[in-house]
Every structure is written in C-alpha cells, then in structure tokens.
Amino acid sequence: MSSQLARILCIALALLASVAAGECRTIVDMDGRSVTLPEKVARIVTVGPVPVLNGFLFAFGRQQSIVNGLPRELARKYQFIFAPDLAKKPILQSSSSGLAVEDIVGLRPDLVLTMDRSATDRLSALGLPAVLLNWREPEDIKALMTLLGAILDEKKAAEDYVRYFDEALARIRTTLGSVDESRRPRVLYVNYRRLTQPHRIAEWWIPHAGGRSVTSDGRSEESVTFSLEQLIAWNPEVLIVADRGEAELVAAEPRLRDVSAVRSGRVHVAPAGAHLWANRTIEQPLTVLWAASIIHPEKFSGTMLESEMSAFYERFFHVSLSKEQIDEILAGSAGR
Amino acid sequence: MRFWRAPPAADGEGRGLLLVSALALGALILASLALGRYPLSLGAVVETLIGRGNGSESDATAQTIIFMVRLPRIATAVMVGAGLSIAGAAYQTVFRNPMASPSLLGVSAGAGFGASLALLLHLPTIAVEAAAFVGGLAAVGASYLAASRVKSQSLITLVLCGMVMSALFQALISLVKYVADPVDTLATITFWLMGSLAKANGADAATAAAPVVLGGAVLFALRWRISLLALGDHEAAALGADVVRLRIIVILCATAMTAATVCVAGIVGWVGLLVPHIARMLFGMEPGRVMVATATLGALFVLGVDDVARSASIIEIPLGVMTAVIGAPFFLFLVIRARSEQWS
Known part of the structure; x- marks a missing residue:
C-alpha cells in the first residue's frame, strides 16, 4: 500500500517537474481523449468549420496564433477584419x-482544433496534437x-466570457419580461434557397429572444427541409433568411405575398460577423439580443x-468597430 | 424481340383498363389538390377551384396555395412522370433493349452535365435547357456508338456502355463543381442538381410541359412505324420504314423530354425503366394504347410519390430518393418474375 502511494507520489512529482521545465502537459478534450500539448501554445491550426473555430480564438485575442488561412467557400469579410493576417496564411482544406x-x-x-471525430482521429494518428471541441447543446459553449482557456493559459478570459454569456442572457430575459406563449410571434429561420432550417441552435435562440420557432419539434437532427407550402402554412410573423440575396428572392416571390412576415415587412437577414450569427458562433449572446430586437x-x-x-x-476580440462596420455586420452576408 | 410476355388482353378489356387508369389519374390530381401541409378542406378546395370564394383574407391564401403552389407542382410532377416514362419506353423500343432508360443510358447524367456547364457560364435559363438537351444527346449517342463498336449481341452491352457514359458525365459534373466559384456558382449548381419539386412554379411546369407534350405528340404520331423497329432493322426496312431517320427522331424526342425533366426536377431515376415494363405487362403491345398507358402510369407514379414526399411530414423527402427506394426493389421483383431467358 505504502509502496503504491510512493509510486503515485513519484509520478506526480515527475509530472510537476516536467511542467515546471516547460516541456508538456496532458489535457482531456471534449471527446474524452488525452492530448499532450506543449506548455506554451503558439501555433494553432483550425480544421473543419474554420470561421467558427477562429471565432473562439478571436475571443481570447489570439488572432496571431492561427497559422492557417480560410477555405474559399468559408471565407467571410469580417474574419479578415478581425484577423487581417489570415489572408496571407496557407489554406489547408x-x-x-x-x-x-x-x-x-x-x-x-x-495545437490543432477540430469539431468532428473523424478528422480528430485522422490527425491524432499522425501524431498531431488534435483537440476536439464539441458544441451540441447550446450552452456547451461555456464548457x-x-x-480552451485552460489550454491557452487564458483561464481568466474564459471565465470572463462565460460570465458575460450568462449575464447577457439574464439581461435579455429581464428586459423581455414574461412573454405569454400566445404573444410570442411565430418565427422561421430559413435558408431559403434550400428551404431548410439549417441549424438546431436556432431552436434555442429564437425562444430566448421571445419568439416561437415554427420548426421547433424537439428533433435531434441539425437541419430540417420542408416545402414552400409548409412555409406558407406556418405563416411566420418574422422571417429570418441567410443572406441579402435570399431576402430579394423572398420579396420577389408572388407565392409568399400572403405570408404575414412578408406582408408586414418583417423579413430580416441574419447578421454576419466572425461567422453567421444565426448558426453556432462565439457571438451567440449578440444573436439573441439581435433576434430580440427584431421580434x-x-x-x-x-x-x-x-x-x-x-x-x-472590443472586450473579447480587442477590435474596435466603426459605426459603418457595425451596420455592415447587421446587414448580413451579401449572399450568393 | 419480346420485352415481356404480353397478356392476352382483348381489345375491349385493354380499353376498359386504360379508361380506369385515366380516371385514376384524374382522381389523384383532384385529391392532390386537397393534399398538403396547408390545411384546406375539400370543400374549400372545390370552392376555390370554381371561383366561389368569399373574398376574405384566408380565401386569398387558399387561392395562392391552390393555383400557385399545388397546381404547378402537380402539373410538373405529371409532366416529369409522363415524360420520363415515354422517354424510357422510346429508348427501349429504339434500342430493342428492355433495360434502356434515361438513367441507364447516361442521358440524365449528360443532361445534368450540360446544364451545370451552362450554369457555370452564367447562361440564361433557355440556354441551360438547351445545354441539358445537347448533353443528354451526347451521352446517348456515345453510349450507342460505343455499344455498336462492341461486337456483341448481348443486351447488357448497351447498358454497360450507358453506365460508363453515366460515370464519365458524373465525373465531368464533379469537374464543373470543382472549378466553379465556391461562394457563388457552386451552391447554385449543387442545389439544382439535387433536384426537387419543392419550389416548382408555373414556369417550371411550362418548361417541363412543352418538350414532353411536343415530343410525346411526335412519338404518338409515329407509334406504328416505331413499333416496327422492335422487329429489327432488316424487317422494319423491308416493311417500308426509314430506319435511320426514324431512330434519330425517336432519340431526339426522348432526349428532349428527359432533358426537360432534368431541368425542373434534377436526376430522377427508375421511372423510365420501371413504368414502361408495368405498362406492357398490363396493356400488351398495341402501340397507341401502351403509349397512353405508359404516360398515364408514369404520371400516376411520380404524382403519387410526390404527394407522399410533400405531405407525409414537415420534412420534404427528395423525389429521386423515393423513386429509387420504391423503383429498385420493384424492378428486381419484375426481373425475377419474368424469368432470365428473356434477358439473354
């Protein structure tokens, strides 16, 4: 018994010594795998949903640590405004x-950050320090x-973000007051070109903003695709589309002219900052506030x-935006 | 050659059956008008159809739903079903091959490639349709040429060549997608190729209807001469048919019809293979009757499947997925029932 204790002590001491020497340490990622990382993480690769992952790093003011560029199909203007150097980095996917x-x-x-298991397995097998970040349920962002705060040695900043997240939502809840289920407007977030509600997270931010999402059915799938007739049958009072091009398509569609949101001019384009606000993004507290302001x-x-x-x-990205830039983010993506 | 053992359907019996299927199609079209996610009672549908609304707001919505959403979609589904089925039957006759069909000959993939190329170059809609037609024609031409170079009597040869062409054109579609601007054109091409009737409007219905009705009319007018092709080139020529010209006309018509369906609904498989066989099984070989039956059954099949796709649940199920899920096992069942000696 005592020899076992002594062995554990020895290992613990050895671990401490190695940490003290600035060699490496082991963390457990959100998929339960142990990953050995250097003490100081200076070069980070983001793989998969690059803008989403970059957003997490922006929130620690760690734009300079990202060593990869943005894949063309995921590139959005404000990624380069928040991290201008991204334009010069190599594209890896x-x-x-x-x-x-x-x-x-x-x-x-x-450090390699990913959001899916197969990519993580593949990169780990090559000896890369791949860490899987899981964001299934809305509040997983806090964990x-x-x-990430522990990994980047930015625990304070992480605590600050988590506190902000809770406070911002609490503030919105207070301002909103109690809204009767019957007084909550019917809201639809749609990728109009595909007739798809693309992200389950909207079933979270719409009710938090005092609306009632018409696609909310307790599903476990990310997206749901429906017919134009279903859209008309839902008759949403607020319609949120993915980009400005889609707003024009909706306005020009004669079959939607009787839909409440179209008739009363309540068709909105989801803002696009570091990422599309309507999808999973570090800017989610802002999503809820924006949605509340239109609902x-x-x-x-x-x-x-x-x-x-x-x-x-300013507080998280360490970037101060002009009034024009704020308007541009709110105007949403220019579309395809 | 024989496709299937024709049932000894007496003339009167065949006509009666045809009447029944035409009535069934009419009934399904009416029922489809009352089906959908927007709640409308049968009474409200009838009132809207005969124009006896009360002018209220819900009445205006009912009009939009019936005339601008359901009717165009039903018309498009009918045209896609009839078009693919007639085209399939025409290919089967002209190539004397029971396994010929728009998908297996590579026509659908060829049309898909032509259209994606036109979308890549930002050409107008009419050019997209023309490009789909040219692509489909190139695919069927190449399949046929390749098969005729292979000195084999086996029916499988043409199908294999068609599959090769299909694979080639699928690869070319991937190439178009590869070079397309990911933010702009790629998304358009991808959504378009996925194909769906979810947004079908009057323009889509017209796009599908023009080539299907025109091509169908030409094929119907030529039905007796076309049926001679099934006897073989020498026999047909001996009976006075201009075999080469006839074959070209049939291929042009069938390909135009296929390209039109690809333009509005994407690549929908199995309809053009399955429906002509069922029509022949039920209606025998009399050319006029079997052609009308093929169109009617094709329209019934696609309209029925689309009704399920759009009204079964909130989720819209892609049309091509459903026709494959129903068509593939059913076709296998037919093949097994028909015994293998007819497939040498």
Whole structure:
C-alpha cells in the first residue's frame, strides 16, 4: 500500500517537474481523449468549420496564433477584419479535395482544433496534437471556452466570457419580461434557397429572444427541409433568411405575398460577423439580443444592440468597430 | 424481340383498363389538390377551384396555395412522370433493349452535365435547357456508338456502355463543381442538381410541359412505324420504314423530354425503366394504347410519390430518393418474375 502511494507520489512529482521545465502537459478534450500539448501554445491550426473555430480564438485575442488561412467557400469579410493576417496564411482544406494533412504536419502546430471525430482521429494518428471541441447543446459553449482557456493559459478570459454569456442572457430575459406563449410571434429561420432550417441552435435562440420557432419539434437532427407550402402554412410573423440575396428572392416571390412576415415587412437577414450569427458562433449572446430586437422592437432598441456589439468586439476580440462596420455586420452576408 | 410476355388482353378489356387508369389519374390530381401541409378542406378546395370564394383574407391564401403552389407542382410532377416514362419506353423500343432508360443510358447524367456547364457560364435559363438537351444527346449517342463498336449481341452491352457514359458525365459534373466559384456558382449548381419539386412554379411546369407534350405528340404520331423497329432493322426496312431517320427522331424526342425533366426536377431515376415494363405487362403491345398507358402510369407514379414526399411530414423527402427506394426493389421483383431467358 505504502509502496503504491510512493509510486503515485513519484509520478506526480515527475509530472510537476516536467511542467515546471516547460516541456508538456496532458489535457482531456471534449471527446474524452488525452492530448499532450506543449506548455506554451503558439501555433494553432483550425480544421473543419474554420470561421467558427477562429471565432473562439478571436475571443481570447489570439488572432496571431492561427497559422492557417480560410477555405474559399468559408471565407467571410469580417474574419479578415478581425484577423487581417489570415489572408496571407496557407489554406489547408477545401470542400472538393479535403484536408491537406501533409501541409498541416509541415506547419508544426502546437495545437490543432477540430469539431468532428473523424478528422480528430485522422490527425491524432499522425501524431498531431488534435483537440476536439464539441458544441451540441447550446450552452456547451461555456464548457468549450473553459477548456480552451485552460489550454491557452487564458483561464481568466474564459471565465470572463462565460460570465458575460450568462449575464447577457439574464439581461435579455429581464428586459423581455414574461412573454405569454400566445404573444410570442411565430418565427422561421430559413435558408431559403434550400428551404431548410439549417441549424438546431436556432431552436434555442429564437425562444430566448421571445419568439416561437415554427420548426421547433424537439428533433435531434441539425437541419430540417420542408416545402414552400409548409412555409406558407406556418405563416411566420418574422422571417429570418441567410443572406441579402435570399431576402430579394423572398420579396420577389408572388407565392409568399400572403405570408404575414412578408406582408408586414418583417423579413430580416441574419447578421454576419466572425461567422453567421444565426448558426453556432462565439457571438451567440449578440444573436439573441439581435433576434430580440427584431421580434420585440418595442422592448429592445437598435442603439442598445449597437452599443452591445461595440462593447463585445472590443472586450473579447480587442477590435474596435466603426459605426459603418457595425451596420455592415447587421446587414448580413451579401449572399450568393 | 419480346420485352415481356404480353397478356392476352382483348381489345375491349385493354380499353376498359386504360379508361380506369385515366380516371385514376384524374382522381389523384383532384385529391392532390386537397393534399398538403396547408390545411384546406375539400370543400374549400372545390370552392376555390370554381371561383366561389368569399373574398376574405384566408380565401386569398387558399387561392395562392391552390393555383400557385399545388397546381404547378402537380402539373410538373405529371409532366416529369409522363415524360420520363415515354422517354424510357422510346429508348427501349429504339434500342430493342428492355433495360434502356434515361438513367441507364447516361442521358440524365449528360443532361445534368450540360446544364451545370451552362450554369457555370452564367447562361440564361433557355440556354441551360438547351445545354441539358445537347448533353443528354451526347451521352446517348456515345453510349450507342460505343455499344455498336462492341461486337456483341448481348443486351447488357448497351447498358454497360450507358453506365460508363453515366460515370464519365458524373465525373465531368464533379469537374464543373470543382472549378466553379465556391461562394457563388457552386451552391447554385449543387442545389439544382439535387433536384426537387419543392419550389416548382408555373414556369417550371411550362418548361417541363412543352418538350414532353411536343415530343410525346411526335412519338404518338409515329407509334406504328416505331413499333416496327422492335422487329429489327432488316424487317422494319423491308416493311417500308426509314430506319435511320426514324431512330434519330425517336432519340431526339426522348432526349428532349428527359432533358426537360432534368431541368425542373434534377436526376430522377427508375421511372423510365420501371413504368414502361408495368405498362406492357398490363396493356400488351398495341402501340397507341401502351403509349397512353405508359404516360398515364408514369404520371400516376411520380404524382403519387410526390404527394407522399410533400405531405407525409414537415420534412420534404427528395423525389429521386423515393423513386429509387420504391423503383429498385420493384424492378428486381419484375426481373425475377419474368424469368432470365428473356434477358439473354
């Protein structure tokens, strides 16, 4: 018994010594795998949903640590505004040719961030320090940021974000007050070209903003595709589309002219900052506030939203935005 | 050659059966008008159809639903079903091959390639349709040429060559997608190729209807001469048919019909293979009757499947997926029932 205790002590001491020497440490990622990382993480590769992962790093002000560029099909203007150097970095993936694993190895990253298991397995097998970040349920973002804070040695910043997340939602809840189920407008978030509600997270931010999502059916799938007739049958009072091009398509569609949101001019384009706000993004507290401002404009003013945005990007991304830039983010993606 | 053992359907009996299927199609079209995710009672549907609304707001929505959403979609489904089935039957006759069909000959993939290329170059809609037609024609021509170079009597040869062409054109589609601008054109091409009737409007219905009705009319007018082709080139020529010209006309018509369906519904498989066989089994070989029957059954099949796709649940199930899930096992069942000696 005592010899066992002594052995554990020895190992513990050895571990401590190695940490003290600045060699490496082991963390457990969100999929339960142990990953050995260097003490100081300076070179980070983001794989998969690159803008989403980059957003997490922006929130620690770690734009400079990202060593890969943005795949063309995922590139959005504000990624380059928040991290101008991204334009000069090598692109490591594309929808047609997949992952350039040799290039990733060649970059000698201290950390590779992914959001899916197969990519993580593949990169780990090559000896890369791949860490899987899981964001299934809406509030997983808090655990995710806490883990990332531990990895980047930015625990305070992580705590700050988690606190902000809870406080921002609490503030919105207070301003909103109790909204009767019957007084919640019917809201539809749609990728209009595909007639798809693409992300389950909208079933979370719509009710938090005082709306009632018409696609909310307790499903476990990410997306749901429906017919135009179903859209008309739902008759949403607020319609949120993916980009500005889609808003034009909706306005020009004669079959949608009787839909409440179209008739009353309540068709909105989801804002696009570091990532599309309507999807999973570090900017999610802003998503809820923005949605509240369009669903209950009598309770949430535009200026309130703008000052919150300005404060958010300053506090977490360390970037101060002009009024024009804030308007541009709110106007949403230009579309395809 | 024989496709299937024709049932000894007496003339009167065949006509009666045809009447029944035409009535069934009419009934299904009416029923489809009352089906859908927007709640409309049968009474409201009838009132809207005969134009006796009360002018209220819900009445305006009912009009939009019936005339602008359901009717165009039903018309498109009918045209896609009839078009693919007639085209399949025409290919089967002209190639004297029971396994010929728009998908197996590579026509659908060829049309898909032509259209994606036109989309890549930002050409207008009419050019997209023309490109689909040219692509489909190139695919069927190449399949036929390749098969005729292979000195084999086996029916499988043409099908194999068609599959090779299909694979080639699928690869070319991938190439188009590879070079397409990912933010702009790629998305358009991908959504378009997936194919769906979810947004079918009046323009889609017209796009499908023009070639299907015109091509169908030409094929119907030529039905007796076309049926001679089934006897073989020498026999047909001996009976006075201009075999080469006839064959070209049939292929042009069938390909135009296929290209039109690809333009509005994407690549929908199995209809053109399955329906002509069922029509021949039920209606025998009399050319006029079997052609009308093929069109009617094709329309019934696709319309029925699309009704399920759009009204069974909130989720819209892709049409091509459903026709394959029903068509593939059913076709296998037919093949097994028909015994293998007819397939040498």
